[in-house]
Amino acid sequence: MDSLLNRRSLLRGSLGLAGGLALLRATPAEALARPTAASAASAATASRAEPRPWWELGLLADPVMENQLLHFLAATYSAQADIGEVLDTAHRIDVGDDWSWPTEWVSTADRIRAMGDASLARRHRHSAGHAYLRAANYYRAALIHHPEPGHPSVLETGRKAVDAYDKALALLRIPAVAVRIPYEHTTLPGYFFRSPHARGKAPVLIFQQGRDAWPEESKYVIDAALERGYHCLIVHAPGQGMAIREQHLPFRPDWEKVITPVIDFAVRIAGVDPRRIALLGWSMGGALVPRAAAFERRIKLLIPNPGVLSWGQSMFDQFNAMFPEVMALLDTNPQAFDAAMAQLMDAVFLYRWYMRDSMSKHGARSPSDLMFKLREFTNVPVVDRIRCRTLVMDGTAEAYSGGQAKQLYDALSCPKDYLLFTAEDTGLLHCQEAAQAVANHRMFDWFDEYI
Structure with a gap:
């Protein structure tokens, strides 16, 4: 029960550097390595024993993806998403496939953009503008949980997001x-x-x-x-x-x-x-x-x-709670820290995603270099x-x-x-x-x- 309560206390909020850490810390590594039907069934049993709070959707076995899904559902408030489109995309995502998240969001974005193109060709300005506005947001969604920050598709998808957004601004006269x-x-x-x-x-x-x-x-x-x-x-x-x-x-x-x-x-x-x-x-x-x-x-x-x-300090607190033995190596033996982190990244795809994404955004050459930069x-x-x-x-x-x-x-x-x-x-x-x-x-x- 304590571990369940700990997880529930941390499965909150949306996007941010520590978000993945808080969620990862609250979930056993063996469960994160490849979520399975058995782990989902176990979670369902736990939820029956103790009802989930409203923000835990229970739609994806991956806790970080679940967290991000709420973010894009919330975009309906500003007409940048539609509930059916978001839930349909989530339904298609295979959390055991590192590439499934970006692939399915781009697929949805391409489809909505095509709707906009068709409406624009027939001079339906408002319909086209709203479609482009949603498509832009779905392209951005694809980049949130991308397994390879340096992959050519990242820049391509980002440019698609900008293009769709610019069209929406013009057509909707924002x-x-x-x-x-x-x-x-x-x-x-x-x-x-x-x-x-x-x-x-x-x-x-x-x-x-x-x-x-x-x-x-x-x-x-x-x-x-x-x-x-x-x-x-x-x-x-x-x-x-x-x-x-x-x-x-x-x-x-x-x-x-x-x-x-x-x-x-x-x-x-x-x-x-x-x-x-x-x-x-x-x-x-x-x-x-x-x-x-x-x-x-x-x-x-x-x-x-x-x-x-x-x-x-907030980042170090999270890492120290997750990996105390590994963190003890950081200052005394950065190479050993990197080797230990590489093993964790190989074993758990959420660790792999988090480290690669963070290193890219901070211009870090290695996990230890990332940690030294975060201290600043x-x-x-x-x-x-x-x-x-x-x-x-x-x-x-x-x-x-x-x-x-x-x-x-x-x-x-x-x-x-x-x-x-x-x-x-x-x-x-x-x-x-x-x-x-x-x-x-x-x-x-x-x-x-x-x-």
Whole structure:
């Protein structure tokens, strides 16, 4: 019973670097190596003994895929998915095949894109636009759980996602333009959404995602900003979206070097009030944006969701709980650590996926190199430099960086507020997954008061 309760306490939330770790830690390695009918039957027996909470769907034997499935079901709120299409795709996925997840999502996306093409050929603009909007999201879904980050299909699928999304914006007349934001010796892709309800110079909401999701996926945040008269600028930052897949720009701990160029770009846009800039970071972004705010004084409002004081410490806590013997080798014998991790990766496909994906996004050459890089992601030395008003968001079922939001809030010396979502309001999961209406309601009430 204890192991079952532990698993249930961790099978919560959506996408993020620690998400796979929390789920993997809660599930025996032998069960993750290749989920079988017997393991599914065992899980079904357990669920009859103790009813699953509403967010455990019980549709896929793979816990990480289950977690991600909820994320894409929730996209129906912003018309970026349809329930039948998502569940049909999940029904076709073979969790024992590393390639099944991306293959089936691309198959669905291709089919929906073809529907859009057919409608466009007959000048049905709205039908085509909505089909492209969903197809773009399904292409992005394919890349969430891809077994080979360097495979040519990754870039191809990413470009399909961008193409479908751009067509949707034009056909649905969503007030957005694609932008390229100057960054060091290159540019970062993004979109600027101009609110049709803005009067004079208006606030701008700079929004970024975390380790896995693209900012386009959180259309519900953009829609809510626009209807309130706020402009919105989203960015594929290093380690994210097309910035990592097409430009090979990895995550970096000194996130102010990313956000300062984004703000430089934003304040030059006509209609943007340079004194009312808000910065939001979702998932791993909740660890990155506080770092940027410690150095960037033009930010008026900061919202990390969930707030994270030390991303590196959170990751190490997860790894130490999962692999204490292996982690003991990291500093004394990195080569032995890599060898031990390679054995785990060979035996368990979820470990294999997680390590390959994380190494790719952090520009790491080996598992030990990844761990050394993760150590650098901490806000502890700079948190006292944050001056802007900050809303630290958190959930009682935060599984990926549990406890970090409260640690960040307590460490802040700036004007601050703490917003905790609970089971009662249904926003208890990571980034309020499947509770977008509740998240917007409470977050934008705060935003309206202080912007």
